[in-house]
Amino acid sequence: MDTKKTKTLLFVCLGNICRSPSAEAVMNGIIKKTDQSSEFICDSAGIIGNHEGDRADSRMRSHAARRSYDLTSISRQFRCKTDFDKFDMIIGMDDQNIEDLQSQARSEDDLKKIVKMTDYCTKFTHYKTVPDPYYGGEAGFELVLDLLEDACDGLLNHLNGKL
Ligand code: 4NP
Numbered sequence: 249m250d251t252k253k254t255k256t257l258l259f260v261c262l263g264n265i266c267r268s269p270s271a272e273a274v275m276n277g278i279i280k281k282t283d284q285s286s287e288f289i290c291d292s293a294g295i296i297g298n299h300e301g302d303r304a305d306s307r308m309r310s311h312a313a314r315r316s317y318d319l320t321s322i323s324r325q326f327r328c329k330t331d332f333d334k335f336d337m338i339i340g341m342d343d344q345n346i347e348d349l350q351s352q353a354r355s356e357d358d359l360k361k362i363v364k365m366t367d368y369c370t371k372f373t374h375y376k377t378v379p380d381p382y383y384g385g386e387a388g389f390e391l392v393l394d395l396l397e398d399a400c401d402g403l404l405n406h407l408n409g410k411l
Contacts, residue, residue, distance in 0.1 A: 254286070255288050255337070256290075256334060257337050258334075259272050259365070260294065260338060260339065262294060262380060265294070265323050265382075268293065269319050271339070271378075272290045273320070273321070275288075275400045277316075278401060282404070288407075293327070294323060294325055295325070295349075297325030299323040305382070307381075308381070308389055311386070315397075328354065332357075338362050341377065342377035
C-alpha cells in the first residue's frame with residue numbers, strides 16, 4: 249500500500265495577483281513535467297484582501313504566458329484559521345510576507361511551516377526576496393519568473409529529499 253501523503257503547499261505574497269499566483273503556476277508546471285501531480289497540491293493567497301476575486305495581474309499573466317505558464321488562480325486573502333491547518337508549507341515571497349505570516353501563527357507548529365521562497369534558489373542565491381513587480385516595469389516581471397523557476401526547482405528537490 250502506498251502510504252505517501254500528498255504534500256500541500258501555499259504560496260503567499262502581498263496581493264496574490266503577481267508573485268504568488270506565478271509561484272503556484274510555475275510549481276504546478278514543474279510538478280506536471282516531472283509526473284508528480286498526484287503527490288502535491290498547490291494554492292496561493294495574499295496578505296491583503298484588496299484584490300479578492302480578481303484574476304492575476306494582466307502584465308504578470310502575459311509575461312508568464314510567454315514561458316507557457318497559464319495563471320488561472322483567483323486572488324484570495326490568507327486565512328490563518330484554516331490555512332495553517334490545511335497546508336504543510338507556507339511559502340512567503342519577501343521578508344514582510346514572512347513577518348506578517350509569523351504574526352498570524354497560532355502555535356510553534358504553525359511557525360515551523362513558514363519559509364521564504366528564495367531560500368530554495370540554487371542559481372539566484374544573491375536574491376534574498378522575490379521583489380514586488382507591481383509598481384515597476386517589464387524587467388521586474390521577468391525577474392519574478394526567473395527567481396520562481398529557480399526556487400520552485402530547488403523546493404521540489406528539497407521535498408524529494410535531493411537537497
Ligand atoms: P503581489 O504584488 O504581492 O506580487 O501580488 C502586489 C499586488 C498588489 C499590490 C501590491 C503588490 N497592491 O498594493 O495592491
